Amino acid sequence: MRIILFLLFFISFSFSNTFILEKNNIPQISLETFSDTYIDKNHNKTIDEIKNEPFKNISKTNFKATKSHIWSRFSILNNTLDTKEIFFKNSKAGVDIIDVYIFKNGSFYKKIELGDMRDIKNRELKTKKSTFYLNLEKQTLYDFYIMHKSYSSISTLWTLQNRVTFEKFENIESTVWGIFIGIIFTLCFYNLVLFFSIKEFAFLNYIFMSLSFATYQLCVNGVAYQIFENVNLQYLNNLNWIIGFLTQVFTILFPILFFKPKKETFIFKYFISILIIDICTVILYSFSFTNPEIRYFTKYTDFITFISIPSLLLISIWAIKNKRSGAMYYLFGQVFYLLLVVYVVMVTIGYFESFEYIWVIVPIGIILDVIFLSLALFSRLKEIEQRKNETEQLLISQARFTTIGQNIANITHQWKTPIAQLGSQIFLLEAIYELDKNNFDKTIKETLPKMKYSITFLNHTIDDIYNFYSNPSSKENFNIEEEIESLLRMIKDAIKSNSISIIKAVEPLSYYGYKGSFLNALMIVLENAIYQLKNFKTSNREIFISVKKNKNTIVIKIEDNGGGTKNIDIEKLFDLNFSSKKEEGSGVGLALAKKLITKRLEGEIKAEKTKEGLAFMFIFPLKEEIIN
Numbered sequence: 048m049r050i051i052l053f054l055l056f057f058i059s060f061s062f063s064n065t066f067i068l069e070k071n072n073i074p075q076i077s078l079e080t081f082s083d084t085y086i087d088k089n090h091n092k093t094i095d096e097i098k099n100e101p102f103k104n105i106s107k108t109n110f111k112a113t114k115s116h117i118w119s120r121f122s123i124l125n126n127t128l129d130t131k132e133i134f135f136k137n138s139k140a141g142v143d144i145i146d147v148y149i150f151k152n153g154s155f156y157k158k159i160e161l162g163d164m165r166d167i168k169n170r171e172l173k174t175k176k177s178t179f180y181l182n183l184e185k186q187t188l189y190d191f192y193i194m195h196k197s198y199s200s201i202s203t204l205w206t207l208q209n210r211v212t213f214e215k216f217e218n219i220e221s222t223v224w225g226i227f228i229g230i231i232f233t234l235c236f237y238n239l240v241l242f243f244s245i246k247e248f249a250f251l252n253y254i255f256m257s258l259s260f261a262t263y264q265l266c267v268n269g270v271a272y273q274i275f276e277n278v279n280l281q282y283l284n285n286l287n288w289i290i291g292f293l294t295q296v297f298t299i300l301f302p303i304l305f306f307k308p309k310k311e312t313f314i315f316k317y318f319i320s321i322l323i324i325d326i327c328t329v330i331l332y333s334f335s336f337t338n339p340e341i342r343y344f345t346k347y348t349d350f351i352t353f354i355s356i357p358s359l360l361l362i363s364i365w366a367i368k369n370k371r372s373g374a375m376y377y378l379f380g381q382v383f384y385l386l387l388v389v390y391v392v393m394v395t396i397g398y399f400e401s402f403e404y405i406w407v408i409v410p411i412g413i414i415l416d417v418i419f420l421s422l423a424l425f426s427r428l429k430e431i432e433q434r435k436n437e438t439e440q441l442l443i444s445q446a447r448f449t450t451i452g453q454n455i456a457n458i459t460h461q462w463k464t465p466i467a468q469l470g471s472q473i474f475l476l477e478a479i480y481e482l483d484k485n486n487f488d489k490t491i492k493e494t495l496p497k498m499k500y501s502i503t504f505l506n507h508t509i510d511d512i513y514n515f516y517s518n519p520s521s522k523e524n525f526n527i528e529e530e531i532e533s534l535l536r537m538i539k540d541a542i543k544s545n546s547i548s549i550i551k552a553v554e555p556l557s558y559y560g561y562k563g564s565f566l567n568a569l570m571i572v573l574e575n576a577i578y579q580l581k582n583f584k585t586s587n588r589e590i591f592i593s594v595k596k597n598k599n600t601i602v603i604k605i606e607d608n609g610g611g612t613k614n615i616d617i618e619k620l621f622d623l624n625f626s627s628k629k630e631e632g633s634g635v636g637l638a639l640a641k642k643l644i645t646k647r648l649e650g651e652i653k654a655e656k657t658k659e660g661l662a663f664m665f666i667f668p669l670k671e672e673i674i675n
Contacts, residue, residue, distance in 0.1 A: 061529055065122040066207075068131060068183065074212040078121050078205045079108055087144070090196070091486055094148045097192060100294040108204040110137075112345050117195040119203040125183040134213040135191075137161075137177040139202035140269030142195055143284065145177045150190040161270050162197075164280050173276075174217065175269030198342035199287075224270055227410045231261040234421050241424070245431055249304040250424060253417075256605035260413045263290045281336070288332040295355050296325045302362045305427065306371045314365050321355055356385055368405025372430045373423030387412030429578070472498050525562045526551045527594050534570055538577065545581050553594040556601055558667060562648040568640040572605050572663045575636065579609035579660065599669050606662035615661070620654050 066081045083102035092100070102120045110117055123642065125131055137145065145161040161170065161177035172178045183189060195201045208216070235254045242250035262600070265271045266287045299322045308315040328348050335341040359381040366374035387408050472494050479490045492538065535542070535549060558565070580588040591606040621641040644652040650667040 055432075065124055065188075068123060068125045068127060068133075073207065074209060076207045078207065082108070082119045082121045082203060082205070084108075084203060085118040085120070087118060087194075090114055090116045091155040092116075094192060097194075108202055110201045110203070112197065112199050112343055112658065113201075114343065117201050117203055118225065119193045119195070119205070120191065121205070122188060122190045123183065123207075124188045125185055128185050130185055131183045132180060132210055133183055134172075134178060134180045134208045134210065136174075136206050136208060136213070137202060138204040139200070140176045140204065140272070140285075141197070141199055141267050141287065142177060143197040143199070145196070147179060148192040148194075149181070150192075151184075152188055154189070156189070163269070163284055166276075166280065167272060168276055173273060175220065175273045178211075178213075178277055198284075198339060199345075223263070223407065223410065224268075227264070228261060230414055231257050231417065234417055238421065239422060241428060245428065247304075247427070247431065249427065252297055252301050252304050253420060253424060256294065256301055257413075257417050259290055259294040259297055260417070263287065263294050264409055264413065266290060281339070285332070285335045285339070285342075288335060289329055290329045292332060292348070292351075295352065296322060296329060297360065299325060300354060302359065302366070302377070304370075305373065305377070305423065306362065306366045308362075308365070314362055318358065318362065321351075324351055325355060344378065356389060360385060373426040376419045376423035376426060380416040382424070383419070384412045384416035450452060469498060469502070522560050523562055524557055524559045525565070527556050527601070528560065530566055531592060531594070534566060534573060538570075538573060541574075541577050541651055545577060546586075547577065547588075548589045549579055550591045551588055551593070553592065554596060556594060558601060560648045560667070561643075564643040568643045568648075568652070568665070569603070569605070570637045571640040576605060576607040576609065576661075579607050582609075584609045596669070601667045601669065603665040603667075604662060605665075606657060606660060608657075608659035609639055610660055615656075617622055617654055617656065621652070 065080060066076065074303060083104050084107070085097065085100050085102045087097070087100075097118055101116075104117070123133075135147075136260060141163055143162050143164040147159040147161065149156045149159070159179045161179065163177075167173050170179075181189070193203070193205070235257050238250045238253050241247075242254070262271075266283070271283060272280075283570050299318055303315070303322070308318075310316075327477060331344070331348075332341060360378070363374060363378035363381050367378060375635055390408065476487075476490065476494060479487050530549075531553065578588050580590070587608070589608050591604070591608075593602075593604045595602055621637050641652050644650045648667060650665060653666070654666045655662050655664075
């Protein structure tokens, strides 16, 4: 027994790539310093031939995509008095083929097939990265020859873990990826709601960009391989390349849609050029499903990535210089993303060395990036809301001027008759005075009441107009019935000329609020009712006006029997720029009415189709200031 132990120790110290397991509990050990490497450039040697090849101890453990087979070799001597269960994990997910040849005390022991081109259902451990476990017998020497083959970069860095450490890190990885997916989906859902609300395509592009980011990371880090057991492995493996460059497409497209540079500028032409190149690269890699050798073109297409990612900083600086909203948030996001992703890309394609926790870097970078981009989009949302409010205010001002014009036209039409009557009566008095002075007194007595009536009518009309436009900025107590009568007098000629009957059922109620806003809103609905009756009803034209008090509200209902509402979308009736009058409408009136009722009068306005037409309900809350 002593002779055997002496021989084992002699063998172990004769080779620098032997790790001696002496402690009872080793949580985790990197085998980097214990591994030797051999590159089979002809990629055709058997394990027996490989054992006789000169392995070298080199510091490099990460290799660019190559057709060569990368072999690593290390030995482990269990120098303890117990059998040890050890887990072996490769540091990088996504290696296509890994063959592990194990020799025990110099004799072939077993072969383990790993890699993402092997069905995960045939593995003992269904993990994201290539992993296997082995029960190392006491006082036994194990030699490991591991062949790595892949269309992507290859890592020969392996670590040893005991069961507790292995399960701990697997749980941590699963939790991190769960949080990562949760954050991405939450931000995507939030921006999807915003997209449907304001119809800005930058928000939609953000969603596709974030989802492609997430999908790519799930693929290259083995999460997709672990989850989708029944998916064609060739398809899943090729998808990594397509999604990777598709992510670049959305990443380049985002600042174009977000900052909206003018087409004649250099920055626009530059980014469109990169976008076209990225799209062509996506198309190129789509052929890798039938021709996997295309994936070796990474040595050329990597240059596209090196151009695309730094370009994001360029447009960030341009946006800040041109004072575009959200530019600073975008810059911060790209700086974090650029620093982290460039490092990982360099590791992935083999320029830098990998390490155990590199998989955490990109998810952190993506989360920081999408958070800053969300903040940039939020600032854009604020800008859009501000512009929308300014536009609404402009349209409301225009609508008020239009209303003034319409009311002046109504007044002009209503004044024609009494002014004409006054003129004829004055002319009559002048004629009587010149030609028949004996009957002048009698004629004056008969004519003056008529002249007074005309003047009183003109005075009332002026009062109605003054009442309509006066006191727009302060609340007051007003009688609803009187104000409705005032409105009807103002549009009396329009009602009369179109043979419209007004049917009223009005309770004597008062309301405390902005009278001008109240009158404007009712006038808009009344004018729409007149238009509806004029164009869609040939006879029996009627408008029903009711005012009543419920338990806690005052309800004013204006209904017409004009028909013509079958094709009207009630949901869009109060939207700005929506009009059922086609060329004759501005799409402002009912939107203005809703704004006045909800914002100024703290009430509610509703519309509903009836059997014969359309009804509008104005609902106002009862207040202490209301006087019945």
